[in-house]
Amino acid sequence: MSSTEKINLDSFCRALPKVELHAHLNGSLSLRIMKKLYELQHSDGRILMDLPNIEEPNSLEECFQLFPIVHSLTSTSEAVFIATCDMIGEFYDDGVIYLEVRSTPRAVDGVMTKKEYVEAIIRGIITSKNRYPEILVKYLISVDRMKGYESAKQNIELAIEMIEQYPDYVVGLDLSGDPSKGSAFLELLEKSRKAGLKITAHCAEVPNEIEIMDILNFKPDRLGHCTCIHPTLNGKEELFQRLIQSNIPIELCLTSNIKCGTVPSYDLHQFKYLYEAGHPICIATDDKGVFNTSLSKEFELAARHFQLSQDTLCQLTINSVKYSFASEIEKSRLTDVINAFRFQSVSTVSNTK
Numbered sequence: 513m514s515s516t517e518k519i520n521l522d523s524f525c526r527a528l529p530k531v532e533l534h535a536h537l538n539g540s541l542s543l544r545i546m547k548k549l550y551e552l553q554h555s556d557g558r559i560l561m562d563l564p565n566i567e568e569p570n571s572l573e574e575c576f577q578l579f580p581i582v583h584s585l586t587s588t589s590e591a592v593f594i595a596t597c598d599m600i601g602e603f604y605d606d607g608v609i610y611l612e613v614r615s616t617p618r619a620v621d622g623v624m625t626k627k628e629y630v631e632a633i634i635r636g637i638i639t640s641k642n643r644y645p646e647i648l649v650k651y652l653i654s655v656d657r658m659k660g661y662e663s664a665k666q667n668i669e670l671a672i673e674m675i676e677q678y679p680d681y682v683v684g685l686d687l688s689g690d691p692s693k694g695s696a697f698l699e700l701l702e703k704s705r706k707a708g709l710k711i712t713a714h715c716a717e718v719p720n721e722i723e724i725m726d727i728l729n730f731k732p733d734r735l736g737h738c739t740c741i742h743p744t745l746n747g748k749e750e751l752f753q754r755l756i757q758s759n760i761p762i763e764l765c766l767t768s769n770i771k772c773g774t775v776p777s778y779d780l781h782q783f784k785y786l787y788e789a790g791h792p793i794c795i796a797t798d799d800k801g802v803f804n805t806s807l808s809k810e811f812e813l814a815a816r817h818f819q820l821s822q823d824t825l826c827q828l829t830i831n832s833v834k835y836s837f838a839s840e841i842e843k844s845r846l847t848d849v850i851n852a853f854r855f856q857s858v859s860t861v862s863n864t865k
């Protein structure tokens with residue numbers, strides 16, 4: 513690719529109105545936001561931990577070692593509120609028009625309850641509507657598989673309470689956490705589905721055939737990653753075929769999987785096999801702060817490594833709207849915005865030929 517083509521692709525990916533369906537709040541905080549939160553703790557005289565030099569992770573284990581550092585900066589309602597507003601602002605600056613932010617309710621003894629944590633995020637989303645009116649934001653409450661049954665139950669009950677109270681903002685549940693530990697708590701997730709919450713589950717970040725089958729049989733509304741399913745990525749042909757049959761949309765986070773070392777190179781990412789099979793997929797960032805990426809960069813990487821045309825990038829974005837947990841009216845409006853961009857960029861290209 514020539515340098516002019518690269519610049520064209522860069523600016524196209526930045527200008528494209530994008531849809532982010534897989535972003536963990538604390539993993540999405542840039543160094544700039546972390547420094548701001550650190551300064552805030554300093555001015556309050558409440559330093560919990562010095563901000564160490566944050567190195568990019570090289571393995572799943574190193575990735576999970578970074579989260580406690582970020583969590584030490586979001587340990588009050590005020591800090592969670594600021595983190596939410598600033599994270600939304602950065603996605604907005606990157607041209608994102610729809611964002612589903614997910615985050616695990618966290619209590620801090622004597623400082624914040626899980627409910628206060630969740631309400632701080634909702635306050636952040638509501639405040640951001642005035643600051644950044646062109647981005648629509650929803651919240652998925654996370655269940656951390658590592659934190660045990662009681663914690664999972666609390667988060668699910670909180671999510672059910674919150675969807676009743678804030679149906680415009682809280683729309684779903686996310687199963688996440690260190691994939692090498694804990695359990696998927698599928699029996700608990702069933703309860704939240706009955707309450708109207710959509711469900712997305714991290715799946716197959718590490719090889720685990722029994723859990724993969726359990727998750728596929730549970731039929732979440734979306735899946736995250738689905739890495740160790742294809743035979744070339746520590747999976748099996750039967751598992752891959754079962755995934756394809758399920759037709760469940762998959763959130764794919766290229767850089768996250770490379771930096772965690774679960775995929776050896778961009779060219780060999782499961783994106784290739786899923787895209788070739790015509791499976792529903794969407795491009796997402798996972799933890800843009802921890803992995804030093806952006807949604808525009810992820811689109812650019814996908815376009816370069818899998819030879820996607822600009823029109824295909826538009827189509828992938830329109831598909832993401834379809835797989836989102838927005839209402840039908842919201843989906844229709846978002847699709848119109850992307851189609852307007854699509855037709856404008858097609859006519860600009862033909863006018864310059």
Ligand code: IMP
Nearest residue numbers: 536537538539579615616656688689690
């Ligand atoms: P939070 O939920 O806003 O605190 O975001 C950080 C949390 O997201 C981590 O503690 C994990 O539970 C979860 N998380 C972030 N990235 C990943 C991933 O790649 N796989 C599984 N869980 C993740």
Ligand code: ZN
Nearest residue numbers: 688714736798
């Ligand atoms: Zn994730």
